[in-house]
Amino acid sequence: MMEPLHIKTPVLESHPMTKIAGFPVYLKLENVQPVASFKIRGLGNLCQKAMQRGCTHMVCSSGGNAGLAAAYSARKLKIPCTIVVPGTTPMFMVERLREEGATVEICGDSWDDADALAVKLAKQPGYAYIPPFNHPDVWYGVATVIHESAEQLPEKPSVVVVSVGGGGLMSGVLQGMHDVGWADVPLIAMETKGADSFDAAVQAGELVTLDAITSVAKCLGARTVAAKALEWTQDHKIINHVCSDQEAVLACERFADDHRMLVEPACGASLACVYERLFKVWQEQGKLGELKSALVIVCGGNIVSLNALKEWKEKLGLS
Numbered sequence: 001m002m003e004p005l006h007i008k009t010p011v012l013e014s015h016p017m018t019k020i021a022g023f024p025v026y027l028k029l030e031n032v033q034p035v036a037s038f039k040i041r042g043l044g045n046l047c048q049k050a051m052q053r054g055c056t057h058m059v060c061s062s063g064g065n066a067g068l069a070a071a072y073s074a075r076k077l078k079i080p081c082t083i084v085v086p087g088t089t090p091m092f093m094v095e096r097l098r099e100e101g102a103t104v105e106i107c108g109d110s111w112d113d114a115d116a117l118a119v120k121l122a123k124q125p126g127y128a129y130i131p132p133f134n135h136p137d138v139w140y141g142v143a144t145v146i147h148e149s150a151e152q153l154p155e156k157p158s159v160v161v162v163s164v165g166g167g168g169l170m171s172g173v174l175q176g177m178h179d180v181g182w183a184d185v186p187l188i189a190m191e192t193k194g195a196d197s198f199d200a201a202v203q204a205g206e207l208v209t210l211d212a213i214t215s216v217a218k219c220l221g222a223r224t225v226a227a228k229a230l231e232w233t234q235d236h237k238i239i240n241h242v243c244s245d246q247e248a249v250l251a252c253e254r255f256a257d258d259h260r261m262l263v264e265p266a267c268g269a270s271l272a273c274v275y276e277r278l279f280k281v282w283q284e285q286g287k288l289g290e291l292k293s294a295l296v297i298v299c300g301g302n303i304v305s306l307n308a309l310k311e312w313k314e315k316l317g318l319s
């Protein structure tokens, strides 16, 4: 059994968010992972399995964070890797991937275009395709975030909150929830407008491919959500919600002020669930009953800076 490449992260009760919600809000701080996002849990597991299956070169498509997790894993496992990112990925992130030793290819306007090239490159002998969200080994690794939380929390939470891009975080969290006896705990699945492929699938009752990703939360930018995520709606109570880019970016700013930690708008979408007081809305709609506590998975992300936050606020009319 190999040592996992992720670390056990803290669970912090957020005093400011508890005051807003009216009950304890616990934060699982995946932003303090070595690669600044939860991604290392799933990609670390997948890369270790790929190495054990004898791969000699890994190829991962990514909006950035999964790529960094794969590049970090490959470096730790001493295996060459290629990361394919869309043209929307900022150059500082491309340089960060190269600093991890990865070869970086830039392709297309969204993750889906990058993924198509990654799949093609991985057909070379000895190469392994490393999907960023749509694989059981990813979900198995992500499930550890709940296994840890169950040991860290004083009691079972009344609700768990995640962000949804391709649906890997959501699927792994749900797997973990069922592992630890939280099958009756509703999951809140948050997306941003313009990256809402899960909501589109739920509304249509089948997978839907968005024409483009127009949200600033590019790391939620999978135009088609994984089938597994939609399947989970048959087996678990899931409340999905689409917030605006403005709400996600403001949540990032409030979180930085409240906790002195800077996270991506992809993560801001989850934090907006608390900051926009959505629990009360869902209780008034009868979607949620009494709530004693909430667990928010702070998924983190690298593609953010004080300057980026300022630019997003200007772009979104928030300045």
Ligand SMILES: COC[C@H](NCc1c(COP(=O)(O)O)cnc(C)c1O)C(=O)O
Pocket: 037, 061, 062, 063, 064, 065, 066, 067, 111, 132, 133, 163, 164, 165, 166, 167, 168, 169, 170, 218, 219, 220, 221, 222, 264, 266, 267, 299, 300, 301, 302
């Ligand atoms: C296009 O991008 C997909 C993936 N980011 C996904 C992601 C998510 C959503 O996770 P998912 O639902 O894709 O498993 C949440 N929070 C953060 C900070 C993320 O980077 C990537 O980096 O390749």
